[in-house]
Amino acid sequence: MEKSKVYFTNLRATAKLNLLQKLERLVKQAGIEQIDFKDKFTAIKIHFGEPGNLAFLRPNYAKVIAEVIKNLGGKVFLTDCNTLYVGRRKDALEHLDAAYENGYNPFTTGCQIIIGDGLKGTDEAYVPVPCGEYIKEAKIGRAVMDADIVVSLTHFKGHELTGFGGALKNIGMGCGSRAGKMEMHSDGKPGVKSKVCVGCGVCAKNCAHNAITLVENKATIDHTQCVGCGRCIGTCHFNAIVAAWDESNDVLNKKIAEYTWAILNDRPHFHISLVIDVAPFCDCHAENDLPIIPDIGMFASFDPVALDMACADMANQAPIISGSYLAEQLTNQAANCGERDHFGTTHPETNWMVCVDHAEKIGIGRKAYELIEI
Structure with a gap:
């Protein structure tokens, strides 16, 4: 079986080629122009960051992707769905305030922002998941499902429940309505x-x-x-x-994969991940800890499964930053822990491979990839 292609560029820059120009070149080399964006509504799924957290992606990156899509004739918007937990993004008004506070607005990104599941997180579409082991009908933010094309722009970082937060989590969990998020985190009953x-x-x-x-x-x-x-x-x-927050991490990871299938099935999609500021915890935290590894680079692919694998592999090859949470965990576990990857060591109760394995099993993509550096 042919491997999925994952394109990569490092973070070196020159006076003639800055990082934003490198990102544009990356997505074009990866084939984003193969998608017919003409007059198509295109959702860029992104995390706007919980105020107080400074590890989220700068809006400059989103503007690059939005401009590429607009130049191809697309009707593009940035989106995320409301959170299940109490914070600054639990309803659309506070969510937009948080996005603006973190620099996301139509003037900095060149496109509008739409909160995918509406004012109170209840504007949802019900999507059948015939391949689902746990999810039979996913509850997805209606604006996301109304889009003709989905592009994910992901900040790759650690996560306390899933090991890391990559493209699959950005899409699957991020596009779930409030009821959808409850279904993934628990039996769905508050x-x-x-x-x-x-x-x-x-x-x-x-x-x-x-x-x-x-x-x-x-x-x-x-x-x-x-x-x-x-x-x-x-x-x-x-x-x-x-919500109860009582689902096991392995089942949570499988549910995320099944929600991702519901969102991506039967429509064009493309995925970008930036492995920078790799904090140990999610951008949903109102703070960000010291990164656990140095910055790696930018990745793009049509296959979110291969993309997550490539990001994880390169992150695991990176040195550990001294004094980070990962370094502390490694010291604490040294006496009673076998060989683990960086994310398993950071959060020993997680196994991120469950998500990518299940995503491959249900046909979202392939773990085997060819890394093409540009």
């Missing part, structure tokens, strides 16, 4: 933090399935009635309703 609940009853009024009642002035959710739509999380002004 709970109530009774100490925080003030008994206002707004959640009960907004529940279409009569699953929420007030008992002694506290909200209670009947899981036999709850369908996991996530509307109660979006309507609670006191952050009293939360």
Whole structure:
């Protein structure tokens, strides 16, 4: 079987060729111009970064990709879906404020920003997943599914639940609506933090399935009635309703792969990953730790599975930065840990290979790749 092609460029720059020009050259060499963008709505899936975190991708990179697509006739927009956890991106208004605060706006990126699952994270499309082992119907942000073409622009970094956050996680988890994110992280049924609940009853009024009642002035959710739509999380002004976060990491990784299949199936897609500022934790954190390895470079491919493998392989060949979280973990585990890769050492309870293995199994792409350096 033919290997997937992954294109790579390092981060060396000259007065005649800066990094933004190298990124443009990379995606063109990787074949992005083969896609017919003419008058097609094109979603660039990106993480805008939680304010306080400085490791997220600068908007300059997004502008390069947006301009390439616009020059090919595409109708391009940047997108991400609302978060499940409490933070600055849990509804569309706060999400846009956070994006603007981090430098993402139509003037810096050359295109509009659309929050994929709407104001409260409930604007979703239901996508059948016939190949799914765990997911039979994915819940995807409607704006993402309305797009004709999907391009992912990913900051490759560590992640406490999946080992690393690459293209598959950026797409699969990132494009899930609030209900979709709940489905990946748990059985899809939220709970109530009774100490925080003030008994206002707004959640009960907004529940279409009569699953929420007030008992002694506290909200209670009947899981036999709850369908996991996530509307109660979006309507609670006191952050009293939360997801369970109880799914095993291996199952979470498989669900992410199945959501990725739902998003990419039957439409053109292209993927870019930047292995820079490789912090040990997700950009959803309101802080970023010291990178665990030096910056590597920029990668592009039509195959997100091969892309994640290439990024992981090159990251694992890189030296560990002294004083980083990874260096500390390596020291702590030295006495009782066998040989592990950088991301397995950083987060010993994770196994990132589960996601790429499952993604290959269900036909998203191939792990075997040919690395082409330009």
